[in-house]
Amino acid sequence: MNVRQLMQVAPVIPVLVINDVAQAKPLAQALVAGGLRVLEVTLRTPVALQAMQAMAQVPDAIVGVGTALDGDDLKRAQDHGATFAVSPGYTQELGTVADAINMPLLPGTMTPSDIMRARDGGFTAVKFFPASQAGGPALLSAFGGPFVDTVFCPTGGISAATAKDYLSLPSVLCVGGSWVAPRNLVDAGDWAGITRLASDCHALV
Numbered sequence: 158m159n160v161r162q163l164m165q166v167a168p169v170i171p172v173l174v175i176n177d178v179a180q181a182k183p184l185a186q187a188l189v190a191g192g193l194r195v196l197e198v199t200l201r202t203p204v205a206l207q208a209m210q211a212m213a214q215v216p217d218a219i220v221g222v223g224t225a226l227d228g229d230d231l232k233r234a235q236d237h238g239a240t241f242a243v244s245p246g247y248t249q250e251l252g253t254v255a256d257a258i259n260m261p262l263l264p265g266t267m268t269p270s271d272i273m274r275a276r277d278g279g280f281t282a283v284k285f286f287p288a289s290q291a292g293g294p295a296l297l298s299a300f301g302g303p304f305v306d307t308v309f310c311p312t313g314g315i316s317a318a319t320a321k322d323y324l325s326l327p328s329v330l331c332v333g334g335s336w337v338a339p340r341n342l343v344d345a346g347d348w349a350g351i352t353r354l355a356s357d358c359h360a361l362v
Contacts, residue, residue: 160261160282163195163219163241164310164330169320169358170195172223172312172335175208180343185212185220187348188338191355197243197333199223200230206237213238225262228254235260243312243333245286247271252278263310267291272304281307284333289314294322301328317354321361 164170171188175181175198185196194217198209201224213220221241222234231242231254240260244251247264255262256279265284266272275283285297288311297309311323312333323329337354 158219158241158261160241160263160280161308161330163221163261164263164282164308166195166219166331167193167358168324168331168362169193169337169355170197170310170312170331170333171337171355172333173198173208173338174201174335175205176202178204178207178211180346181208181211182215183346183348184338184343184351185215185218187351188355189215189217191337191352192359193337193355195219195221195241195331197221197223198239200225200234206233209234209239210237213240225251227251231255231260231262232258243284245284247275247278247280247283249278252280269300269303272300272307276304276307282330283307283309285309285311287313288323288332289319293319294326297323297326297328301326304328317357317361320358324362 222239223243225242225244243263245265263284264275265286308330310331315332315334316336320332323332342350
């Protein structure tokens, strides 16, 4: 799948911070059972790569790496089962390596200049981050004028209560959020609760 196709699998991409590898597979199973197949595992913990590897074993799960900062991050993640990447920003190195290893990349943008740099690299499907802090749906709506062929996945500070405001914009194909896998439910092993939260996401569109 290319990035645009990945963004249209479900309205929400869970942004996951995994602290315990043992939680990775049941968490992925719970999210997939609720209809959220595209999973972003952030490189923010020492076990993130092992968590990706465990999640990649779950049928129908599409596992990607988040917080990818350079080409080495992309290569290591791909070696551990990641099939796409999300970055907080965009660099030419990231774009070059992603193309070389055939890994779909969702580069981060926040300003018009960011979007133009990503477009120079061939990317018209981008992440908008940090969404709520940067200006939220109002700013994204304004971007729709000059960037008519660019689509966005807003991430950062989005909740179940605000997701619909973003998803109502024609330029937004999906949102990224951590609310579908809250730490208290993960630590409690409440996989049924997480499946219910994932299922609720489909009512957002």
